[in-house]
Amino acid sequence: MRVITLDKNAQVETVVTESVVESFSLVTHKSYHEMADMPVVEVDALAQLHANLEMLQDLQSRLTFVMREVRYLMKV
DSSP states (O other), X not given: OOOOOOOTTOOXXXXXXXXXXXXXXXXXXXXXXXXXXSSEEXXXXXXXXXXXXXXXXXXXXXXXXXXXXXXXXXXX
16 A cells, blocks of 8 residues: 655646647547548548537437337337
């Protein structure tokens, strides 16, 4: 068992380096859309994630509808 003693009066120095600042900058992702007007699009990764989640939710609702219809037709 470890016992950790903390000195509450000790001062802590924070050092922010360039690599830490760069890691917090926005991450962009380039994607290729063959049939679009602009084939190469650079989008923020978080915005792309939100768009992907929205598309997944739409596809899941469509699949739920189709499965409900199939179950109804199987009962008839």
